[in-house]
Amino acid sequence: MKALSKYILVVLSGLSFACGKTEPQTQIPAKGQAVPVTLLSLKSGDFSTEIQASGTFSTQDETLLSFKVGGIVSQILVNEGDPIKPGQILASLDLTEIQAGLAQARLGYEKALRDQQRAERLFIDSVATLEQVQNAKTALEIAEQQLKASQFNLTYSQIRAPKAGFVLRKFVNPGQQVSSGAAVLQVNGAASGNWVLQVTVNDQNWSQIREGDPATLLPANSSMEIPGKVIRKSQATDPLTGTYWVEISPEKTKGLELATGMFGKAIIRPSLQSSGWEIPFGALLDAQGDEGFVYVTPDRKSAKRVAVKIGKISKSSVQIVSGLEDYQELIVSGSAYLTDGSIIQIQKP
Incomplete structure (x- = not known):
C-alpha cells in the first residue's frame, strides 16, 4: 500500500513539472509601456484582380411573337422546346x-x-x-x-419563325381569343450560336470592367473553361437588387449544350488597373463596407490611426485604394494593443 502511494506521488510530481513547461503567453502592455510591433514598408503600385460573378445564359435575340390583329387562335403548331426553321408557320388565327x-x-x-x-x-x-x-x-x-x-x-394573321432556333414559351392555346400584339410565343435564335452569359456585379466591380475585357466562362453542366469577353454592361442599377449586369460572349460554344436560363459562372480580368497598396489582412482594423483603419508610424516612435478606403479583399491580403499617401511604414503586428499615439518598440519580423 505504501508502494502504491509513493507511485501516485511520483506521477503527480511529473505532471506538475510538465505543466510548468507551458509556453508563456503574450503579455498585454501596461499603460504607457512601449508596444512591440513589426513594420512593413509601404510601396504603391498598380494592381488588377480577377472578378468572379455568376448569372444565367441566354441569347441576344429572344423574341416575343404576336399577331398583327386580334382574333381567335386557330392553330399552335409547335410546343415548348421544339426547334424551328426560318419562315416556318408557328401559329395562325381563324381567318x-x-x-x-x-x-x-x-x-x-x-x-x-x-x-x-x-x-x-x-x-x-x-x-x-x-x-x-x-x-x-x-x-x-x-x-x-x-x-x-x-x-x-x-x-x-400567321406567325412565322424569324430565324432558326427554339421555342422557349407558349402563352396561348387554340380556341383562345387574343388581342393585337399580345404575346403568343417566345423564341430564340440559339441555332446561330449567339449565346451570352449575363452576370451581376456590384458597383465597385462594375466601374473596373470595360467592354472587351477577357473572361472565362464556366457553365454549370460542363467542366470546360470557355474563353470569352465582355461585350456589354448596363448603365443603370437594378432597382430591386442594387446590382449591375454584365454580358459576356463565349468565343465558342461547340460541344456545349446550353439552354436559356442555365446557371453559369465567370471570371473577369479587368484591363483597368487601380493604383494603391496591398497590405496583410491582419493589419486592417474595424472594416465596414469599403472603409477601415490601419496603424502607421510617421516617426518610428509612435503609432497613428489612419482611415483608409478598401479595394479588393482576399484571404491573405487587402488592397488599399487611398489613405496611405503620406506614410512610408505600416504596422502589421501588435495593432490590437495600440491606440492613437501609442509608443511603439520596433521588432524584427
Whole structure:
C-alpha cells in the first residue's frame, strides 16, 4: 500500500513539472509601456484582380411573337422546346373575319375603280366636272390603300419563325381569343450560336470592367473553361437588387449544350488597373463596407490611426485604394494593443 502511494506521488510530481513547461503567453502592455510591433514598408503600385460573378445564359435575340390583329387562335403548331426553321408557320388565327374584311376591301376597290373610269369618260364628254374626276381618283386611291392594309393583316394573321432556333414559351392555346400584339410565343435564335452569359456585379466591380475585357466562362453542366469577353454592361442599377449586369460572349460554344436560363459562372480580368497598396489582412482594423483603419508610424516612435478606403479583399491580403499617401511604414503586428499615439518598440519580423 505504501508502494502504491509513493507511485501516485511520483506521477503527480511529473505532471506538475510538465505543466510548468507551458509556453508563456503574450503579455498585454501596461499603460504607457512601449508596444512591440513589426513594420512593413509601404510601396504603391498598380494592381488588377480577377472578378468572379455568376448569372444565367441566354441569347441576344429572344423574341416575343404576336399577331398583327386580334382574333381567335386557330392553330399552335409547335410546343415548348421544339426547334424551328426560318419562315416556318408557328401559329395562325381563324381567318373567317379577316378574309371577309379582305373581300370587302377588294369589292370597295373595284367599285372605286369603276367610278373613276366612268368619271373620266363623262369628263371627256363634258358631262362631269374636273372636281368630280379628282374626287373619284382620290376615292380610288383610298380604296387601294385599304385593300393593301387588309392584305397585310391577312399575311400577319400567321406567325412565322424569324430565324432558326427554339421555342422557349407558349402563352396561348387554340380556341383562345387574343388581342393585337399580345404575346403568343417566345423564341430564340440559339441555332446561330449567339449565346451570352449575363452576370451581376456590384458597383465597385462594375466601374473596373470595360467592354472587351477577357473572361472565362464556366457553365454549370460542363467542366470546360470557355474563353470569352465582355461585350456589354448596363448603365443603370437594378432597382430591386442594387446590382449591375454584365454580358459576356463565349468565343465558342461547340460541344456545349446550353439552354436559356442555365446557371453559369465567370471570371473577369479587368484591363483597368487601380493604383494603391496591398497590405496583410491582419493589419486592417474595424472594416465596414469599403472603409477601415490601419496603424502607421510617421516617426518610428509612435503609432497613428489612419482611415483608409478598401479595394479588393482576399484571404491573405487587402488592397488599399487611398489613405496611405503620406506614410512610408505600416504596422502589421501588435495593432490590437495600440491606440492613437501609442509608443511603439520596433521588432524584427
